[in-house]
Amino acid sequence: MSNLVPVFYEHLSKMEEKQLACGVILAACKTLTKESMELIKQDLGTRSGDGSEIALHYAYDKNKQLFGILLEGQKLSNTHFYALRVKDYLQEHKLLAGSLLIASFPESSRSSGQMLMRMIQEMREPGAHGEIKIYEQNPAQKEEPASILLVNHDETVNEFLSIYFQRKGYLVTVANDGMDGMEKYQAVAPDLVITDLNLPILNGYQLMEKIKHISASMSKIMVLTDKRLEEDVQKSFAMGASDYITKPFSPVELEARVKRLI
Amino acid sequence: MRDFLLYYGVFAVYYVIAINSLYFIIMLFSFKSIMGILKSSIYSRFQTLSGSEHVPPISILVPAYNEELTIIENVRSLLSLNYPRYEVLVVNDGSKDATLQVMINEFSMVYSEHMPVQPLLHTSKIRGVYHNPAFPNLYLIDKENGGKADSLNAGINLSHYPLIASIDADSLLEKDALIRIAKVYMENPDETVAIGGDIRIANGCKIEDGVVKDIRLPDKFLPMMQSVEYLKAFLGGRIGWSAINGLIIVSGAFGVFRKDYIIKVGGYREGYPGEDMNIIIKLHKYMLENKLPYRVAFCPDAVCWTQAPDTLKILGSQRRRWGRGNLKNMIEYGRHMAFRPKYKLFGMLTLPFNILFETLNPYFRITGLLALIGYTMLDMTNGYVLLIYGLLNVLYGMLLGIGSLLLEEIAFRRYPRFRDIVKMLFYTILMFFGYRQIGVIWRFLGHIEYLRNNNSWGTMTRTSWQTKGSENISSLEARS
Numbered sequence: 001m002s003n004l005v006p007v008f009y010e011h012l013s014k015m016e017e018k019q020l021a022c023g024v025i026l027a028a029c030k031t032l033t034k035e036s037m038e039l040i041k042q043d044l045g046t047r048s049g050d051g052s053e054i055a056l057h058y059a060y061d062k063n064k065q066l067f068g069i070l071l072e073g074q075k076l077s078n079t080h081f082y083a084l085r086v087k088d089y090l091q092e093h094k095l096l097a098g099s100l101l102i103a104s105f106p107e108s109s110r111s112s113g114q115m116l117m118r119m120i121q122e123m124r125e126p127g128a129h130g131e132i133k134i135y136e137q138n139p140a141q142k143e144e145p146a147s148i149l150l151v152n153h154d155e156t157v158n159e160f161l162s163i164y165f166q167r168k169g170y171l172v173t174v175a176n177d178g179m180d181g182m183e184k185y186q187a188v189a190p191d192l193v194i195t196d197l198n199l200p201i202l203n204g205y206q207l208m209e210k211i212k213h214i215s216a217s218m219s220k221i222m223v224l225t226d227k228r229l230e231e232d233v234q235k236s237f238a239m240g241a242s243d244y245i246t247k248p249f250s251p252v253e254l255e256a257r258v259k260r261l262i
Numbered sequence: 263m264r265d266f267l268l269y270y271g272v273f274a275v276y277y278v279i280a281i282n283s284l285y286f287i288i289m290l291f292s293f294k295s296i297m298g299i300l301k302s303s304i305y306s307r308f309q310t311l312s313g314s315e316h317v318p319p320i321s322i323l324v325p326a327y328n329e330e331l332t333i334i335e336n337v338r339s340l341l342s343l344n345y346p347r348y349e350v351l352v353v354n355d356g357s358k359d360a361t362l363q364v365m366i367n368e369f370s371m372v373y374s375e376h377m378p379v380q381p382l383l384h385t386s387k388i389r390g391v392y393h394n395p396a397f398p399n400l401y402l403i404d405k406e407n408g409g410k411a412d413s414l415n416a417g418i419n420l421s422h423y424p425l426i427a428s429i430d431a432d433s434l435l436e437k438d439a440l441i442r443i444a445k446v447y448m449e450n451p452d453e454t455v456a457i458g459g460d461i462r463i464a465n466g467c468k469i470e471d472g473v474v475k476d477i478r479l480p481d482k483f484l485p486m487m488q489s490v491e492y493l494k495a496f497l498g499g500r501i502g503w504s505a506i507n508g509l510i511i512v513s514g515a516f517g518v519f520r521k522d523y524i525i526k527v528g529g530y531r532e533g534y535p536g537e538d539m540n541i542i543i544k545l546h547k548y549m550l551e552n553k554l555p556y557r558v559a560f561c562p563d564a565v566c567w568t569q570a571p572d573t574l575k576i577l578g579s580q581r582r583r584w585g586r587g588n589l590k591n592m593i594e595y596g597r598h599m600a601f602r603p604k605y606k607l608f609g610m611l612t613l614p615f616n617i618l619f620e621t622l623n624p625y626f627r628i629t630g631l632l633a634l635i636g637y638t639m640l641d642m643t644n645g646y647v648l649l650i651y652g653l654l655n656v657l658y659g660m661l662l663g664i665g666s667l668l669l670e671e672i673a674f675r676r677y678p679r680f681r682d683i684v685k686m687l688f689y690t691i692l693m694f695f696g697y698r699q700i701g702v703i704w705r706f707l708g709h710i711e712y713l714r715n716n717n718s719w720g721t722m723t724r725t726s727w728q729t730k731g732s733e734n735i736s737s738l739e740a741r742s
Contacts (some may be wrong), residue, residue: 153342153437177471198342198343198344199342200338200339200342200471200472200473201338201342201471203341203342205396206396209396225313226309226310226312226313226344226346227312227313227346228313228314228315228346229313229315229346229347230315246313247309247310247313248309248310
């Protein structure tokens with residue numbers, strides 16, 4: 001039995017050239033002998049369940065104890081469907097050793113090679129027994145979501161904004177007072193800090209001062225406050241704030257300003 | 263003899279009817295104005311106001327004597343109020359503990375040589391003013407011991423803003439208390455000379471970082487009693503008095519004043535307790551003598567949480583101090599102003615009411631009770647008079663107490679749980695079996711103290727400050 005990676009890699013590159021879809025199922029298996037591989041091939045067949053013409057390729061990697069199936073021309077939904085059958089079969093024959101991971105080119109990734117490598121990497125840390133995981137593009141590969149630290153004494157505002165920004169795809173951390181804000185800042189090193197000026201223990205100015213002290217250029221600071229006095233605006237900008245928004249605020253405007261900053 | 267006792271007893275019965283009826287009328291005024299107050303605060307946008315340019319700046323004065331345990335938390339809480347422009351002036355009144363040092367350490371304050379202290383009011387010697395540019399709105403004044411009034415005067419001398427707020431160092435303001443009180447001021451800035459806030463008992467509440475997080479009724483007996491007592495005094499009494507501009511006291515724990523008028527009346531009185539009532543009497547006197555339109559307002563939704571004494575000893579000393587202060591004020595000012603048409607409603611109603619029903623209350627009640635007991639001893643067949651006296655006291659008092667609870671439930675509902683309402687009701691009734699009576703006795707003892715110590719107020723002050731210090735220790739225990 002040939003090694004899984006080169007075989008699949010070859011197939012996948014061919015499919016990529018032809019611009020065809022291709023599903024991949026990887027399963028953590030107990031050691032398979034050649035005979036049992038043949039048996040699987042026979043039992044599962046070379047056609048997918050609905051009877052349409054699909055070429056299926058099987059492979060097994062002894063070292064990694066990975067069992068793989070390649071489904072030519074199959075999208076993720078069909079691959080998922082087929083994976084359920086594979087899982088049942090493997091469980092029935094007590095061959096399954098961990099989780100399954102499925103993906104489909106080009107839905108899951110634009111580069112089939114990269115997809116395969118990542119899948120195999122991910123299988124090194126198998127999930128729960130019998131779980132079918134769907135391959136997701138590694139977050140590291142995507143643009144990393146910007147992180148925001150919200151420092152506000154008003155819990156309602158914090159809750160509202162954290163839900164709002166999370167839905168917009170930001171990583172949000174929340175702090176209720178200046179001291180808490182300082183600690184969270186050191187823990188998460190966010191891209192942007194949105195702070196009120198009026199905070200218990202450490203006020204907004206002191207928080208800005210300390211942030212500047214720790215990392216002069218790392219984070220942008222935005223002030224979101226009730227205070228509309230000129231001197232507060234002036235002082236905030238002087239202390240390095242990038243923007244100053246007064247309550248009551250429009251979340252749409254706030255997000256637009258946040259986007260501009262990070 | 264028998265007849266005399268009976269007549270006196272009957273007189274005492276009428277006295278009780280009169281006092282309670284007057285309280286009842288005052289409470290009706292409270293009911294009348296509460297809806298207006300409620301609507302005005304519902305339709306006000308305090309959050310927007312709290313950042314507005316148009317809100318007048320306020321200087322908060324915090325007299326501190328031996329407050330090393332609680333001062334940091336209180337100052338922190340004061341520094342995070344929702345208010346656009348204000349300053350906090352902590353006045354260390356020659357504390358014997360490390361109040362000064364903990365302030366200096368915590369806020370990295372440095373001695374500043376060129377702090378302009380205007381000599382508007384006479385005070386004890388100022389040792390120095392401390393400031394830290396990182397906390398631009400915090401000042402620390404260190405002065406030699408001179409009492410609470412003296413500290414307030416020193417704070418006024420340094421303050422930079424036209425309004426001053428006086429706050430006890432063992433009390434906590436709600437974040438929007440100042441903006442709510444400022445709104446009342448802004449409704450009529452020309453005529454408003456003083457505004458009182460609502461004082462509530464913080465025992466039992468959960469306090470974190472100087473903010474009341476969870477509002478609960480006290481668990482202990484004495485603080486619980488004071489809790490309903492304060493509700494009654496502030497909601498049932500002061501709202502009504504303020505409605506007819508006859509308020510005689512703005513609590514020292516939290517009040518806002520026009521600085522210019524405080525200075526015109528010569529500042530706070532030095533040397534002994536009762537300075538909070540004294541300043542209001544002087545303001546009334548000044549405004550009326552100069553025929554200026556004015557009002558002394560009360561803002562029931564501006565809440566200040568204070569730690570109530572939870573032992574009989576400390577509560578007794580507090581009440582004796584109140585009795586002393588009240589008597590002193592009545593002898594010095596009340597006597598000369600009562601029943602003079604010149605002083606209008608204040609002279610014709612507030613002061614006579616205060617003298618007859620507050621200051622002299624213990625004498626009439628105690629002697630009335632003794633007379634009736636004596637009479638009943640002599641003539642058991644007419645014992646029902648004693649019964650009437652007792653029932654009248656209790657039932658009328660309960661009516662007033664329940665009326666105040668009703669005000670609370672209509673307007674504020676700070677204690678929303680049903681069992682809290684039941685608990686308050688229970689204590690309102692319980693108040694008339696022992697607690698009220700001992701209060702009357704404390705006031706009487708206060709008067710005796712006043713007469714005995716007439717010439718030695720200085721030492722007297724020190725003892726009262728000391729009890730205040732121990733109050734704070736107990737309040738810290740309650741918090742931790």
